[in-house]
Amino acid sequence: MKMLEDAVRGIFQNHPTRIFNHKQITKLVRQHEPVLASQILFEDDREANRNIMLSVFSQLCESDDIREVDTGRFRVVPKEMFLEGLIEITSSGSGYVMNENHEEDIYISPYNTGFALDGDQVRIVLLARKQGKRQEGEVISVIQRARDEFAGTLKVQHKHAYIIPDSPRVDMEITVPHKSLNKARHGDKVVVKVTQWPDDAQLAEGKVVEVLGRPGENDAEMNAILVEYGFPTHFPKKVEKEAAGIHDKITAAEIKKRKDLRKVTTFTIDPADAKDFDDALSVRSSREGVYEIGIHIADVSHYLKEGTDMDDEAFSRATSIYLVDRVVPMLPEKLSNNVCSLRPKEDKLCYSAIFEIDKDAKVISEWYGRTVIHSDHRFTYEEAQEVIESGKGVLSDEVLLLDGMAKKMRKDRFKAGAISFDREEVKFHLDDKGHPIGVYTKQNRDSNKLIEEFMLLANRKVAEFIGKRSAGKATKGKAAKPPVFVYRIHDSPVPDKLRRFSGFAGRFGYRVSTSGEKEIARSINKLLVDVRGKAEQNIIEQLAIRSMSKAVYTTENIGHYGLAFDFYTHFTSPIRRYPDVLVHRLLDHYMKKGRSVPQNEYEEMCQHSTDMEIKASEAERASIKYKQVQYLEDKKGEVFGGIISGVTEWGVYVELEGNKCEGMVRLRDIANDYYEFDEDNYALVGHRTGNTFRLGDEVEVVIKNTDLDRKQIDFKFANEDFESKPGRNRQAGNRGGRKRSSGKKKGKRR
Numbered sequence: 001m002k003m004l005e006d007a008v009r010g011i012f013q014n015h016p017t018r019i020f021n022h023k024q025i026t027k028l029v030r031q032h033e034p035v036l037a038s039q040i041l042f043e044d045d046r047e048a049n050r051n052i053m054l055s056v057f058s059q060l061c062e063s064d065d066i067r068e069v070d071t072g073r074f075r076v077v078p079k080e081m082f083l084e085g086l087i088e089i090t091s092s093g094s095g096y097v098m099n100e101n102h103e104e105d106i107y108i109s110p111y112n113t114g115f116a117l118d119g120d121q122v123r124i125v126l127l128a129r130k131q132g133k134r135q136e137g138e139v140i141s142v143i144q145r146a147r148d149e150f151a152g153t154l155k156v157q158h159k160h161a162y163i164i165p166d167s168p169r170v171d172m173e174i175t176v177p178h179k180s181l182n183k184a185r186h187g188d189k190v191v192v193k194v195t196q197w198p199d200d201a202q203l204a205e206g207k208v209v210e211v212l213g214r215p216g217e218n219d220a221e222m223n224a225i226l227v228e229y230g231f232p233t234h235f236p237k238k239v240e241k242e243a244a245g246i247h248d249k250i251t252a253a254e255i256k257k258r259k260d261l262r263k264v265t266t267f268t269i270d271p272a273d274a275k276d277f278d279d280a281l282s283v284r285s286s287r288e289g290v291y292e293i294g295i296h297i298a299d300v301s302h303y304l305k306e307g308t309d310m311d312d313e314a315f316s317r318a319t320s321i322y323l324v325d326r327v328v329p330m331l332p333e334k335l336s337n338n339v340c341s342l343r344p345k346e347d348k349l350c351y352s353a354i355f356e357i358d359k360d361a362k363v364i365s366e367w368y369g370r371t372v373i374h375s376d377h378r379f380t381y382e383e384a385q386e387v388i389e390s391g392k393g394v395l396s397d398e399v400l401l402l403d404g405m406a407k408k409m410r411k412d413r414f415k416a417g418a419i420s421f422d423r424e425e426v427k428f429h430l431d432d433k434g435h436p437i438g439v440y441t442k443q444n445r446d447s448n449k450l451i452e453e454f455m456l457l458a459n460r461k462v463a464e465f466i467g468k469r470s471a472g473k474a475t476k477g478k479a480a481k482p483p484v485f486v487y488r489i490h491d492s493p494v495p496d497k498l499r500r501f502s503g504f505a506g507r508f509g510y511r512v513s514t515s516g517e518k519e520i521a522r523s524i525n526k527l528l529v530d531v532r533g534k535a536e537q538n539i540i541e542q543l544a545i546r547s548m549s550k551a552v553y554t555t556e557n558i559g560h561y562g563l564a565f566d567f568y569t570h571f572t573s574p575i576r577r578y579p580d581v582l583v584h585r586l587l588d589h590y591m592k593k594g595r596s597v598p599q600n601e602y603e604e605m606c607q608h609s610t611d612m613e614i615k616a617s618e619a620e621r622a623s624i625k626y627k628q629v630q631y632l633e634d635k636k637g638e639v640f641g642g643i644i645s646g647v648t649e650w651g652v653y654v655e656l657e658g659n660k661c662e663g664m665v666r667l668r669d670i671a672n673d674y675y676e677f678d679e680d681n682y683a684l685v686g687h688r689t690g691n692t693f694r695l696g697d698e699v700e701v702v703i704k705n706t707d708l709d710r711k712q713i714d715f716k717f718a719n720e721d722f723e724s725k726p727g728r729n730r731q732a733g734n735r736g737g738r739k740r741s742s743g744k745k746k747g748k749r750r
Contacts, residue, residue: 001056004040007033008056009065012076019075021491022053024558031481069104071495082125084143089118091168097124097137104135112138115198118169119146119230148194150174151224153215153709154208156186163192167228168710172204180207189213189220191227216708218434221626222323229619231321235313235332242310243332246303248339250347255372258349261294262374267395268342269451272380275337276320276329278575280350280375281454283398289359291401295458296350296373298340300574301584304331315605318612320576323623325434329576336575344378351584353458353571361408366461368587384447403446406453413456417518417564419548420525423541426660428627436631439659455572456563462583463487463567466590467557483596486582486606488568490560491549492517501547504682504695508536517561536696538655539645543695553579553606553613555599579609625711628661632713636703639718644697647684649677652693654701654715663713665701670717 011028012020020028026049030037042048057074060066066074083106085097093110095118106124108116116122121144124137150170152163161176174192184190191210198204210233213220223233235243266282282294304311314330321328329336342348352371356364377394379387387393388403414420422444429438444452463485470480498520502512505527513523524544531540548562553570560568571587574580582605586597646653651666667675673686675693682695693699701715 001040003036004029004052005056005059007036008053009060012060012066012074016076019069019073021073022050022057024556026053027558082123082140083137084121084123086146087113087116087118087120087122087139089113089116089169089171093171095139097122106135106137108137108139112136114139114142115172116142117146117172118167120144121146142197145194145197147230149191149209149227150194150206151189151191151212151227154181154184154186154188154190156181161186163190165228166224166709172198174204174206176206176208182208182211184208184211187214189215189217189224191233218325221708222325222434222623225323225619225622225626226321226328228622229615231317231328231615231619236309238309239313240332242308243334246334246339248334250349250372254349255347257370259352259369259371261296261352261371262347264294264373265395265398266294266296266373266375267377267379267398268344268375269379269381269384269447272382275341276327276575277342277375277378278340278573279451279455280342280373281402281451282373283401286356290356290364291358292354293357293402293405293454294352294354294371294373295454295572296342296352296371297458297572297580297584298342298575299349299351299370299584300331300335300340301351301581301588302349302370303335303339304581306585310335314581315578315608318578318609319616321616321619323620324428324436324627325430325623330578331575340575342373342375344375347372347374351574351587353462355457355461357405361405361412363457363461366465368462368465368591370588379447381445381447384450385445388446388450399450402454403450406450407446409453409457410449413453413564414525417521419521419562419564420528421541421545421562422528423545424538424660426624426628428631430627436627439628439631439661441660456565459488459569459571460563460565460567462571462587463557463565463569466569466587467567469590481596483586483590484555484599484602485557485586486569486579486602487554487557488551488560488570488579489554489556489558490551490562490568491558492561493520493548497547500680501543504543505540507694508540508696510540521561521564535643535657535698538660539643539696542645552610555603555606577609579606622711625662626708628659629706629708629711629713631659632661632663632703633706633708636706639700639702641698641700642715644693644695644699647677647682647693647695652684654699656701661713663701663703663715665699665715665717669704669714 007029008025011025011032026041030041041052057066061068064077067077068074083097087095087097087108089095093113095108095113095116096105097108098105106126108124116139120142122139123141123143124139127136127138129135150163150165150167152165152174154161154163154176161178161181162173163176164173174194176192189212190208191212192206193209194204194206196205212223215221226233261282264282264284266280268277268280270277278298280296282296284292286292304314310332317330320330331340342350350371350373352369354367358364384399387396387399391400424441424443427440427442428436429440431437466485467482467487469482495514498512498514502514505512510527510530511523512527513519528541528544531537551560551562557567559566569583570577570580571583572580574584582602589597640656642654642656644652645655645662651664653662653664655662667684673689673691675684675686678685684693686692700718702718703713704716705714706712
């Protein structure tokens, strides 16, 4: 056992920035110490191996070599008093440093953040830890700024001008000398580039690099959101020039290098407003009861060459961003909407995954390679849905065949333990000026699920194709490793979060299992079906997602829990995701017998892609929030029904019925009692009356205020007095004298 402890300790020390569970460590021991693993670990007894590894973890924890950072998840113990990491600044001005060598985020009070801004790489000193309190730190220097451009409204005065950035997480005034205004006027929404960072003696100074427009104008506000999250509003001229130089005509010589599928029935299914068609499906009969199904993906890597300015820009962006009213593409329009887009009635270059599939939707054979296709028809999702429901229309035989296969594949996925998160999307009806005049929700239908299943199939099979091969021969007792590849992984649920979610769902009469991966998935799937159409649907779905780990890109595969796949990657959207471009390049490289690529280099690219994906999601949510505030601006004083979607020390969040707009009822606006925050039970409890506001309770609210600059909506309850009832909260006459609910109290606010 001592040898196993040494091996595990070495793995942790060699990966100081990683968090591991027992499955990941077991896999790495088998890879790096196969002889030792064969002597100590069992071949087919996962439970026995789990117990062995947890015993090793226990010993290493006792010796302070590693520390448990979450239930069943461990990392190496840092030895330094000085740490470096990214700082996240909250709207209250406090911060948290996310340091990968520390077992928890380190709290930075507003007085100790120095001149650090949200997202900066900082160096901190750990402060003396108070008993029972979380670890605190103080910023002593900024190592690297997250960005140097900020959007805000320009204020021009007699001697100087300045902006205060729009983001509530950036508490810094930036002065602008008159000579650096670049024709901007007082009141303009502008982008300012910092030229001199603040120190003890002076403010930050900058220059106007772009005038976005006037505050309230749709384009100005959407572009300001892009700047706030670090995305450019346009492509550099050198990138546009490179894109313009790309030839859109396919040569005969290029076609000869590829499998020619132009005579095979092929079609696309996309949103009605889409222009970047990056996937197409083809179908033809192979033999009795077997069909050849082609999943054809735009061959972006043919046009996007490594080392070019265009490739550098695509990597920097890493993803397209989908705001409420627009798509901000990863690639210039000539590629995304023209050369690479699989438009109907045009020959197009693709990287394809072609499968022989039988009538039971089982894959018999597979082929990967470069192709040329010709799409016969472009369906919108609505048009394809009409074919599925009516059984009639263009290419109805092909669409119905694929729909039947997709439903069988989906059923098999759920049987294997996949989880079904079919969330409703909030959409807006906009007028010609981009102002929201209506809100609606969009759900996945069979036509969406058809495309989803075949894209999942391609992503899974490509990952298996590379992940199950060897990069070389086994040598000196070490097993052969698969070549370095880009995977999309999803760890199993976080146990503590899952237990809390199970307890919350139980208050509504739903059962969620907390043990056994397949049983957890089965119970969550049943819950998501049972909750459909109920008032608590959205909050239950949100909390279910929060109980899950986050999917990320990495070179170290542990499988995808949510999809129940042992291997998974992103291969099917290279027009809008850079990891898919990497996957195309690596697949082509390895099919040509290329050697394994440097893991560290690709792991860094994976981390960057994950980071940019998160930023893109935040920008998308910010644009939705802005439109929600804008939609409710002229509805102040109106009464709406809603459901409590969040509970904090400073108030409750309420999501309105129908339009899904979310705002806050602040504690200072609840005047009938002194409320305590019960964190364990997601509740605020009245000290005198015992009146309780719980997550999921139904309430009625009035719109008190809307703030477009901060993207905030303030509500107040429709009535002054309240009565609590189990499972929901109905506003009524105050009956007082109710017993205060039990539960651990954490924090008091009035």
